[in-house]
Amino acid sequence: MRSSMSMNKAPVTELTKRSAAKVFFENFDFSRKTSTVVFLIVILVAIGAFIWWLNIPFIEDIFTSSAITLIMALGFQLYMGNSGILNWSYVGYVGIGAFTSAIFSMTPALKAMQIPTMYPFLIGLHLPFPLALVAGALVAMIVAAVVAWPLMRLSDSVGAITQFALLIVINVILSQWSKVTNGPRTFTLGGTRLTTLWVTLGIAVIVIIAVYFFKESSLGLKLRATRDDRYAARSSGINFVAVRYFGYVASAFIGGLAGGLYSHYILSITAASFYMNELFTLLSMLVIGGSMSVSGAFFGTLLVTLARQGLRQFELFLTRSGFEASGTTEIVVAVLMVVFLIWRANGITGGGELSWFGIKRFLRIGAVKKEKIPKQKQQEEKV
């Protein structure tokens, strides 16, 4: 039997000697892996273009807001899918990005009028919309970078509660810091909606690419190693705290970006918009679609959005018929979520990505060798 010592040394020294990029491209199976990104982007752009061509404002709005939600879901998936850790505090960063980008993009005159109590130096800030978006994402990322390091060690129940507590802290600060966010009152951006269908579409495409390549990068790989087997990963020399940290911070950046898009779409925000309800919606998308893959976030968002729209119409219909129906949407989605958790916890995609290879296998085109890959089920502990 080969000594396990010698086996592990070779790849590590290889990686340190050669540049990361070189290794990345050498090991990257382009044909198989880019197909996912291509497919998702094609689907998204096709739908977007079609809806734009339809020229019905109502449907355009739905698409734009759904695309924003998709970006949010992708950021969420980046950390949750790869690390296996549910980031309960994520929507807090969306909120931070939303407020920050709004503060940067609004003209000083507008700010002074809407929120007279705002700090002068904030009133003075002004950046064009694209930069404001980036600023929002950056601030969210910086907050995450500052706060998150000690939290990355924690796992399981302690980790979950910590993230949850962090969400509450962010929420309280956002809803109380009147000089920045207008406190619990509505923060109105005014002006025109800067987040258009094409802006959102474009950013969504970029984010899809980014999140997917993160997953397949060496950092993403290491993160997934920590998800699958914490101890084996540690003994392979992966610093799982550092790896989680980078994933968390990256996730916060995307969340902040989505937040910025959101605030410039809806044009008036409060801290309450970035709290439990949004968290719940994102969770439902990932549970139903499948948290372990980018395609899962994509299809989860698609399905849940369609379901919610359908249910909303149903709710309206019921209300017009005289029944009290508000909240039906959430109940149905919640029940769906529980059903999925029982029956198919990895979502519809089950952790797999939409790819050319997968489609071929599905349609059994070509000589596709079917290797039996054992599913990593958990230990057969009977309870």
Next chain:
Amino acid sequence: MSKYSEKASGRAHDPLPADDLILQVSDLHVYYGSIQALHGVSLEVRKGELVSICGVNGAGKSTVLKAISGVLKPKSGSVRFKGMDVTGKKPEQLHKLGMALVPEGRDIFPSLTVEENLRIGAFGRYDAKRFAADLEDFFTLFPILKERYNQAGGLLSGGEQQMLAIARGLISHPDLLMMDEPSLGLSPNRVDQIFDLIVELKSRGITILLVEQNAERALKIADRAYLFSNGKVEFAGRPGDMTDRVDITSIYLGGHEGGDAE
């Protein structure tokens, strides 16, 4: 394929009436997720016997006990206890039927006192009067428990905890006492104590299924033994027949090559 193709089942030697068969395991296949841990294991324990399961680390010895006691659900095969099919039943149900397990690593409840540990041990079959009577008996068998009666289990030494774990197994007056590696991690003195205790229990007529890595000691006291390797029964029979065979002794009784350990 096993080198030791003579799977001498005890039954071939002395046929006994069927209701003497306390435990009958047939063709058990057990998986951990997608990894198969037991490949068609069969064994028997008769009333009053001390049966030992030996083999190197990772051979599947503990897995067998877990499957019998209901902690693991076998994929196929059956377990019959006192003539009833109990395959896949829950651990608490099996305990009620009269099966008791002294788990690997002792696994006593550290924050509970010795007394409370014992009380839990009798949970399914608790009877206040009998409990009190049993205690007297136990204090002669396990004097140390009398001293530590109201101390938290976590404060006991390894050997004392093992005593407690065994006492906890006995307190429910089981029809079958299963022990998983009782001598593991104990000092040589304590190991002697434990094996003396097991012999004493056997002499009281208690049926024991003993999983032990210390094959030398186990085979000295066992009526019959099963030798496990890689999740299969490689050899079964009387210890006398085993110690005679040099190939068995070299592989199972001391000269273990780490080669195939899982």
Next chain:
Amino acid sequence: MSGHVLLEFAINVLSMGSLYALIALGLVFVFGICKLINFAYGEFITVSTYVLYFLGTFTDLPWPLVFLIGILSGVAIGFLSELTAFRPFRGRSLDALLVTSFAISVILQRIFQLGISPRSKAVPYPAFFNMNIELFGVVTPLRNILMIGTTAVLLIVLVIVMNHTTLGVAMRGASENFVTARLMGVPANLVISVAFIISGFLAGVVAIFWSARTGSVEPLMGSSPLLIGFIAVVIGGMHSLPGAVLGGYVYAFIANVLSLTLPTSVLSYRDAVMFVIVIAFLVLKPEGIMRGNYQEERVG
């Protein structure tokens, strides 16, 4: 500091702490046995409160009976939710459990909104409950004293049950090592159901005292006590019952101190400060003040 102020402070801390301790206990009972953080616990309290509302508003039942039925409805919702919603998830990963309990919380909240009303309703209480009494020169509502007394009695009862009955010992064992407890004959279904029953019972008691302060009930009211429970449990220790109780009192103490000492401009941040303390605890001392005997992840 004058004796008056001190006494008032003490009564506030003790009564608030008693309430918080009960909330925390309700969470820890379930967590200890199932390792489940029950997000729906707030909704248990809400259910009981709605029952108090219905009985008090639409029936003429005497208040002891109303309170009793309120408590029993807490027991019922606890037992039923375990049976129908949590049992299918036994043995599943922690996140699945958390998300499930979160989903159930949402479902219940929406059911209240849909089935009853999204607006808050007034909950009638017997007059003496909120009457002010004077105790050594300090004026305080009677319910505060009742709160302290009720909690004291309940704690004594729980201590007796957990330490001197076989079931209590079995539950403590099961929360330490569930599998081994089953091997000793402790039935899994029994201890889990009992844990939820006790949790629901405590929710019912909390419901009585919680809405006495606001006098009303509304669909989303459960989130406040839930968050309080979280804080108390984290401070005091998730893995021990005495820890939960201690956490409740410590939280009440800190909250009252902050109320008194924080400058008014910062006062609205009191909750944020509390949660930062929570996070600090989790990072530095995850097991809380009182360490239970739980071993976090045995490696190998």
